[in-house]
Amino acid sequence: MQCFKSCIVLWVIYIYLFGVFCYDFFLVPAVYIFGDSTVDTGNQKYLTTLITSDYPPYGRDFVPPGPTGRFSNGKLANDFGAERLGLPYAVNYLDQSATVQNYLQGVNFASSGSGYLNITGYILGVETVDEQLAFFRKVKEAIIASIGVNAAEEHMQKSFFLISTGSNDFINLYNIDPIIQAMYTPAQYEDLLISALSGYIQALYSYGARKIAVDSLAPLGCLPQQVGLFSKAGECVDSINEPIISFNAATKNLLTQLSSTLPGSYLVYFNVYDPIYEARNNPAAYGFQYGKEACCGSGAYSGLSPCTTLNVCNVSDAHVFWDLFHPTEKMYGMLADGYWSGPPSLAYPYNLQQLVTF
Numbered sequence: 001m002q003c004f005k006s007c008i009v010l011w012v013i014y015i016y017l018f019g020v021f022c023y024d025f026f027l028v029p030a031v032y033i034f035g036d037s038t039v040d041t042g043n044q045k046y047l048t049t050l051i052t053s054d055y056p057p058y059g060r061d062f063v064p065p066g067p068t069g070r071f072s073n074g075k076l077a078n079d080f081g082a083e084r085l086g087l088p089y090a091v092n093y094l095d096q097s098a099t100v101q102n103y104l105q106g107v108n109f110a111s112s113g114s115g116y117l118n119i120t121g122y123i124l125g126v127e128t129v130d131e132q133l134a135f136f137r138k139v140k141e142a143i144i145a146s147i148g149v150n151a152a153e154e155h156m157q158k159s160f161f162l163i164s165t166g167s168n169d170f171i172n173l174y175n176i177d178p179i180i181q182a183m184y185t186p187a188q189y190e191d192l193l194i195s196a197l198s199g200y201i202q203a204l205y206s207y208g209a210r211k212i213a214v215d216s217l218a219p220l221g222c223l224p225q226q227v228g229l230f231s232k233a234g235e236c237v238d239s240i241n242e243p244i245i246s247f248n249a250a251t252k253n254l255l256t257q258l259s260s261t262l263p264g265s266y267l268v269y270f271n272v273y274d275p276i277y278e279a280r281n282n283p284a285a286y287g288f289q290y291g292k293e294a295c296c297g298s299g300a301y302s303g304l305s306p307c308t309t310l311n312v313c314n315v316s317d318a319h320v321f322w323d324l325f326h327p328t329e330k331m332y333g334m335l336a337d338g339y340w341s342g343p344p345s346l347a348y349p350y351n352l353q354q355l356v357t358f
């Protein structure tokens with residue numbers, strides 16, 4: 001009788017643990033990531049591109065410390081996201097040692113320097129989002145070969161897809177290229193990028209993706225490089241931020257619109273703009289000491305030269321920005337908190353914690 005009781009107790013514990021296990025690990029079996037340096041965890045290492053962070057002091061606060069190919073001192077928001085989902089960091093697609101077992105837990109296709117457009121970063125030898133999607137098709141074929149078509153389709157439906165790109169289309173293309181400016185008004189250029197994004201989301205949907213999130217753009221007019229170049233008093237450059245605010249609103253509208261035309265889809269908008277803008281302009285309120293000035297770099301706001309061991313600060317966490325373009329791990333952690341459990345102002349219409357239950 002004693003044994004019978006303890007068996008019941010063990011059985012209840014078993015079912016409970018199994019339930020927790022299912023909740024954490026099966027509803028989102030994998031994360032697939034597309035985009036630029038805001039989410040690139042090292043694909044750049046395998047490309048002959050000038051865009052590189054594969055040298056010290058990048059990654060100095062990573063565990064274990066050392067350059068990883070991430071443009072930060074440590075983890076990116078997508079790394080924090082994987083941790084919350086109980087998944088390993090997604091394998092870099094260009095890492096030749098990646099296996100189909102890795103593919104089943106997520107793949108990162110992101111390429112630093114790329115953008116929504118094929119020509120963004122083209123001369124730098126980066127992988128465009130279009131090429132990243134072609135790589136994804138190969139990954140899906142490998143998954144089908146491994147677990148069969150039906151299981152592969154179910155896998156894609158449950159998995160989480162993240163697109164994070166677009167900054168380079170503005171600050172490293174349109175804003176500096178008179179030829180592109182002559183071809184498109186700002187409004188036409190926004191339409192061009194939005195239609196590219198729309199095409200990418202519909203392509204992912206056609207490959208079986210259902211849970212897709214898109215990062216907004218950061219306040220690009222507040223990046224140390226842009227402030228160093230274009231702002232005298234150290235304020236964010238409104239003329240650079242305005243088209244970004246407009247583009248972010250158009251992104252959010254597009255997602256709402258596509259949600260109603262793509263049955264069974266869950267399209268989510270992650271607001272990156274406001275948390276960075278707020279922390280940058282009011283650092284003390286968010287536990288930072290320096291909002292304007294990057295930790296690593298030199299010149300005005302440490303925004304005018306690349307990050308090296310010779311121009312790096314001592315305490316990364318004291319800064320919102322790590323280098324002239326990219327946030328610190330601490331700032332990325334704040335962004336990840338917003339994605340994970342934030343209100344609709346940060347993750348619209350659902351946060352990741354809600355999304356995994358669908």
Ligand SMILES: *[C@@H]1O[C@H](CO)[C@@H](O)[C@H](O)[C@H]1NC(C)=O
Nearest residue numbers: 116117118128130195196199
């Ligand atoms: C990028 O190039 C591919 C292949 O040439 C093309 O199908 C696609 O429409 C292009 N994407 C954009 C956004 O121009």
Ligand SMILES: *[C@@H]1O[C@H](CO)[C@@H](O)[C@H](O)[C@H]1NC(C)=O
Nearest residue numbers: 295296310311312313314315
């Ligand atoms: C970093 O700390 C060292 C030793 O405390 C100090 O000499 C140096 O000036 C500091 N560097 C910066 C950039 O604050």
